[in-house]
Amino acid sequence: MTAIIEARGLTKSYGKTPVIRGVDLNVEAGRIVGLIGPNGAGKTTVIKAILGLTSFDGELKVLGRDPRTERDALMEEVCFIADVAVLPRWMKVSQAVDFVAGVHPRFDRTRALDFLAKTDIKKESRVRQLSKGMVTQLHLALILAIDAKLLVLDEPTLGLDLLFRRSFYDNLLNDYFNKERTILVTTHQVEEIENILTDVLFIEHGKIVLNTPMENLGERFMQLIPAAGNVDRARALKPFWEREIFGRVAMLFDGRNADELAPLGEIRAPSVADLFVAMMQPVGTAPSPSKEAA
């Protein structure tokens, strides 16, 4: 497998405020990587560095190129949706298709038109006349018709309703299975994408705090709901997070064996969303329900 993105010690400050502090990344070909972090964690800055949209320090190679100096060549093989609704509002749908077909050597017009035919988007409409969901559909139609090796999506479904979000990821996934692609996606809606990811990266305060393939997630992390009376014994095994749900305690363990935990109560694999919440609020900082009530 070849590395699509390789970063070593990526750093970036705005003035004296550091936004990314030594990020190391390795994204292999064919992966779907979710870059997940709270607001202001540096997600977008990492993405912008990868796309050559911002300056940074450290080493970074995307498809073997330096985005600082080889951005123009890079953009032939990298596609991105940097944000929802950045398509120019004056543009007609047909003009958008014509223009991308005109300047992008890897654009397949038929594919884009086929995709658009399945939507309610009219070719003569201007972007400003489309709903936010339709603009995203149009953008996706343009991007998916490009035979790019790397697809970067930064909050691609922000502000869209559930139906559009669902169809967005369905389309993305269908396309992924048809093509040799690598996808890097950031989003707040963790629950919606965790089923499509192959890898997950957590970023917090400009640092990668978790970087693991999804298949290892279940082995490494375990959620335990200890039976009554076993809570203290479970705590002795040092959960890195616990919280009270419906009067029972749920604990998350890192690197504990299922055999160790199973006798203490119910175990299951935590969801990415659970893990995210837990890792962003380590023990002690998590607001417990009882405190909130008081």
Added chain:
Amino acid sequence: MNDMIWLIRREIWENRSLWIAPLVIAGVILISAAFGGIHVGDKGAFWIGSDSSIDLSTEDREQIRNAMATAALDKKQIVYAITLSTFTAVQLFSMSIVLFFYLLDSLLAERKDRSILFWKSLPVSDTQVVLSKLLTAAVVTPLFVLLVSSVLQVLFAGVWSIRFNGTFLGDALMAWDGEIWLKLQAAFLLLLVSGIFWYLPLLAYLMVVSVWARRNAFLWAVLPPVAILAIEGMLHQSAHFAEFLGRRFVGNFQIMEEAAGRMTGDGTDGMVTVREVFEAVTAVFTHYETWLGVLVAGAMIFGAIRIRRYRDDS
């Protein structure tokens, strides 16, 4: 090359005033030529507008009629050429206003609506994008405006010859001559090309302001020069900056006038020949100030490209 054509096409899609404005002006001129308030009465009287009628006495009428009848053909042609040139001049003046606002917005609008993130996701370089905007302003639009003006002149001549056929106005103005028209176009083309080179630093300045400003590009473009003028005036009671600016605005005309003064002329008084225009334009192209300006413009365009490439405020 192919990318450049698409990029220029995108400019024309987005900035429709570039081509609508000259067409509207041409339309207005043609409509007023066809239906405007210039009337010629049965007996040769003519008046402009309905209220401010010029009621000529029979004597005056006769005088005008005689003057027209005896005037040499080339005199009539001069009047005619001047009339036609006015339209082109109006078009070029309106173009400079349209281009002023186009350039000020050219690298700012895409950041204001954040569509720059879309443009930057495509494999076109910042150099190509900035140059496409410069070419749109310095080549595509001027050539289109000149073409519209040339066609307008022909249509105007047609409209007037039909409308005033047989009247003394028709007699006075219908000195249409294809060769003169063609020479007129050649002269305007030469003047336009030299004008573009001369004004290149002004175009580049507007693009730098556009790529630099976060908003209010108009103020950023106008206030600094005004401030320099004011400060220099107050501190030194001098006006070197004003002279410098004035020279950049009309210097090419001054150079052409000097050149014309050196020329002996070839006998036809009044009518400027294409050769004379060519020589005047040559004087502009051989003047060091023209090329100094082009050099400065090049540096500013280079700066605009760098700023667009590395600026990060999206």
